[in-house]
Amino acid sequence: MVDTSIYIQQDGCYSSARQAVDPRGHMSQFRGHHHITLAVGGAQQDYDFHTKTLGLRSVKKTVIFAGSNEAYHLYYGDKVGTESQLITTFPLGSGGPRARAGSGHVTHLDLSVPVGSLGFWQERLTGAGIATTAMSRFGEDRLEFHHPCGAGYALVEVQDDRRCQWTSDEVSGAVAIRGTHAITVATNDLTETDFHMSVVMGFAATKTDGAFARYETGSGGTGALVDYELNTALGQRSWGLGVGAVHHTAFWLSDNNAEQQDAFKAHSEGTGYMDISERKDRNYFQSVYFRTPAGSLFEAAFSDPKGFLKDESPEQLGTTFQLPPWLEDRRAELMSKLEPINF
Ligand SMILES: [Fe+2]
Numbered sequence: 001m002v003d004t005s006i007y008i009q010q011d012g013c014y015s016s017a018r019q020a021v022d023p024r025g026h027m028s029q030f031r032g033h034h035h036i037t038l039a040v041g042g043a044q045q046d047y048d049f050h051t052k053t054l055g056l057r058s059v060k061k062t063v064i065f066a067g068s069n070e071a072y073h074l075y076y077g078d079k080v081g082t083e084s085q086l087i088t089t090f091p092l093g094s095g096g097p098r099a100r101a102g103s104g105h106v107t108h109l110d111l112s113v114p115v116g117s118l119g120f121w122q123e124r125l126t127g128a129g130i131a132t133t134a135m136s137r138f139g140e141d142r143l144e145f146h147h148p149c150g151a152g153y154a155l156v157e158v159q160d161d162r163r164c165q166w167t168s169d170e171v172s173g174a175v176a177i178r179g180t181h182a183i184t185v186a187t188n189d190l191t192e193t194d195f196h197m198s199v200v201m202g203f204a205a206t207k208t209d210g211a212f213a214r215y216e217t218g219s220g221g222t223g224a225l226v227d228y229e230l231n232t233a234l235g236q237r238s239w240g241l242g243v244g245a246v247h248h249t250a251f252w253l254s255d256n257n258a259e260q261q262d263a264f265k266a267h268s269e270g271t272g273y274m275d276i277s278e279r280k281d282r283n284y285f286q287s288v289y290f291r292t293p294a295g296s297l298f299e300a301a302f303s304d305p306k307g308f309l310k311d312e313s314p315e316q317l318g319t320t321f322q323l324p325p326w327l328e329d330r331r332a333e334l335m336s337k338l339e340p341i342n343f
Contacts, residue, residue: 029202029264030217032224033180034252034285034301035075035086036109039099039241041149043072043091043339049148050076050087053128054111055171058318058343060308063334064090065282069327070337078166078179080317081284081308083252084223085163085179087111092243093339098150099242103188103234104295106246108144108152110181112222115157117175118143124171138209138227150244156181158222182225183249184212187294188234196293197226200271201251218254228294237295248289250299257302261288264300283324284308319343 040046050056059081064073077086087109099105113121118134118141125132125145133144144154158181165176187193190213197203203215203226215226226249241247253260261279265288268276276290287301304310311322323331 028218028254029260030224030251030300031254032084032218032252033086033183034083034250034299034303035088036180036183036249037088037090037247038109038147038149038151039096039243039245039247040089040091040147040151041094041096041243043074043093043341045094045148046089046091047074047341047343050074050089053125053130055166055168055176056087057166059086060284060312060318060322061320061343062283062322062324063327063338065280065324065327069330069334072338072341075308075318078164080314082164082179083303087180090241090247091339092241096243097241099245100238101186101245102237102295103186103231104239104292105186105237106152106183106249106296107186107229108154108184109246110142110154110156110183110225112158112161112163112178112181113155113176114161114174114178115159118155118157120175121155137212138207138214147244151246152184154181154184156222161222163223179223181222182214182227183246184227184229185294185296186234186237187228187230188232189293190228190230192293193228196273200268200273201298217251239291239295239297246296248297248299250285250287250301253300253302255302258286261286261300261302264288281324284310 051058056076059077060075062073063069064071072091075086075088121143122132130145135142140156142154142156146152161178163178165173165178167173167176197215203217206216207214211230213228217224265276268290277288280287284307285301285303287299289297289299292298308317
């Protein structure tokens with residue numbers, strides 16, 4: 001975990017404070033979300049949407065570590081890139097392949113905001129030319145809208161979320177986003193999904209609201225939620241990288257270490273879910289990826305001890321283009337292939 005004690009002292013809010021013990025008294029395998037990653041269109045459009053419209057901090061600018069490495073990997077979050085506060089994107093360009101919705105599609109990426117702030121956000125998003133829809137689900141007030149690339153987002157008012165915020169002159173602490181809240185996954189079958197969420201991943205099924213079923217991990221609540229929307233008529237969504245959709249959702253391993261990740265992989269395979277990858281070095285964290293019954297791609301991750309501060313200071317975080325040691329000798333080549341961005 002990142003040492004964020006300086007920020008806890010300064011702000012009286014919490015970083016990396018999520019608990020691993022759930023309300024049932026069980027030790028959960030996951031504390032909550034680690035990061036949520038989307039495939040988007042243009043890099044500049046994505047950067048402006050997250051840092052200007054939504055007011056998040058740029059936490060890291062690097063490239064995708066898979067394939068040819070010829071696309072950015074952009075990270076947005078709080079002051080230090082704390083787990084459960086991270087949104088990351090792969091900008092594939094405006095002409096990139098589009099995602100096809102269906103079972104396994106994340107229809108909405110929900111973010112936590114303070115109670116009473118949705119009026120501010122409705123006005124701000126409308127002013128940016130983004131249409132919004134206000135509604136309630138699970139007793140929570142939510143404002144739904146879309147990223148310019150088409151991906152569904154929502155801001156959800158949450159009481160008592162003490163995660164540290166990134167604030168600015170335009171987005172104060174009274175309204176600023178505090179991190180991830182939930183993902184909503186469309187599924188054409190809940191039976192196998194329920195088994196996977198409960199037995200394989202150790203989540204608790206806690207609530208239903210019409211066609212929606214909520215699962216929680218760790219101490220539960222905001223930042224530790226997966227909601228499924230059942231629609232038996234759905235076909236399968238596309239599985240590859242496609243613009244306009246969440247590509248995968250990463251969950252934070254409770255013990256934050258390789259031993260627990262190995263144990264989770266063995267447990268998944270032992271229960272019959274063999275589609276789980278070997279460990280991948282993501283420089284700032286280590287990951288295994290697995291396909292869920294609904295079709296969504298999930299990830300089980302543990303963080304580097306220094307996290308996103310391993311190559312930039314807290315003050316400079318997200319301001320310079322960073323490459324891992326194994327790609328540093330390709331810096332000029334990769335930079336020449338990336339969309340120039342006015343950061
Ligand atoms: Fe990831």
